[in-house]
Amino acid sequence: MGWFLKTFNYSVGKKLLMALTGFFLILFLCIHLFGNSFLYLGRDAFNNYVHFLNETDLVYIIRVIEIILVLGFAFHIWDGIRLWWQNRKARPVKYFVKTVDPKSTWTSRNMIYSALIIFVFLIIHLRNFWYEFKYGSIKETGATDYDIVVKTFQDPVYMIFYVVAMVFLFLHLHHGFQSAFQTLGINHKKYTPFIVWFGRVIAFVLSAGFASFPIYFFFFYGGN
């Protein structure tokens, strides 16, 4: 076991952990987006979906998956901060002229900033939905999960914040998806162009998909 854990203390091992947890989080986002799309099918469809996850026997599996998910986020965030901190320390004196070579992308050089915004979003997101669904006092007034979502998305400040956060998710994944393949050692003449292209598609579908809900409920939703 010692050799296994030690692997993740090498720089390359740290990046391996980053890539594996990153892929896991992308997989989660795909499933999450699918689940959210029940919102477009109306109140009953969405409430039934939430009910199906939380109040049938499926709940035991869901709890286990939730724990893995929390660990996935925790390791990704911890590892990301650790890498960022070491990378900062590796150049104690900065350059005076900050011209960057024209070939590297802005997103790749600023992963920590897109990450921080996603992190802040995550906290607020959990407070607004996970907490409200479970413990929110609004439930006593008879509001369903669906109503909580609609009401939250109709707040202009939150709607804008949500959409902006999704722009940063796009930027994070724009670099992250193909970067994770490179980290895993997959850089191949035949496949890498497709991986880069597919990563951008994934980044767009996920971020635009999630952003579509607040936009829809703010601008186009006319009640039931």
Added chain:
Amino acid sequence: MSSKKLNLTLKVWRQAGPNEKGEFKTYYANNISTEASFLEMLDIVNEELEARGEDPIAYEHDCREGICGTCGMVINGRPHGPLQGITTCQLHMRHFKDGDVIYIEPFRAKAFPVIKDLVVDRSAFDKIIQAGGFISVNTGSAPEANSIPVKKENAELAMDAAACIGCGACVAACPNASAMLFVSAKVSHLALLPQGLPEREIRVQKMVAKMDELGFGNCSNVGACEAECPKEIKITNIARLNREFYRARFLSNVEE
């Protein structure tokens, strides 16, 4: 092409020693021929400084033909200057315009401390090589080159990787001051050849461990190294280094 004369303003990082405080000083380089190389331009400035009894600008150089890798410096924010695929000594003044202001800084990395002015201590690279960048062979007369066949593709990939001159521009260009491109070039050219196989698993682990220990940053797959490398070493080598590392850690019994 007829030569022209340039008048330039240089802002050069001057630092008397490793523990001294450095600062930018302004110098004027007048009447510089467009046919001069960048280092010749610095030589002209230095001659004037010496004539005035001032300390000349310290910079490293040796071969002046892009082979030795000593002449690295950051010119207007770009390691080895604004052109692709060349070292500082191969940069010529015809790429500058009359009246240009040129900022010249040393490579910046914790693992490359400044010795004086533009000269940095790159012995960290030597330590990485000592950790594993070698093969064990008997001394004596050179072995027959063609006794072990090597497939053409590998021979070419190994040759491309072996083109690395250890200049450190990849570290200088990387926002994380990571040495991954250098290490990947060294690991790759040995891993691709039969002569490198006996030490294959231990080599990659030792070199990565040494790189980490010396305070280089981690690779974020930014690709600035590839863009600035004078020998155009590709980051496909970094992917190969990663594969070699996982192979050694997960599929072999060799522990560093």
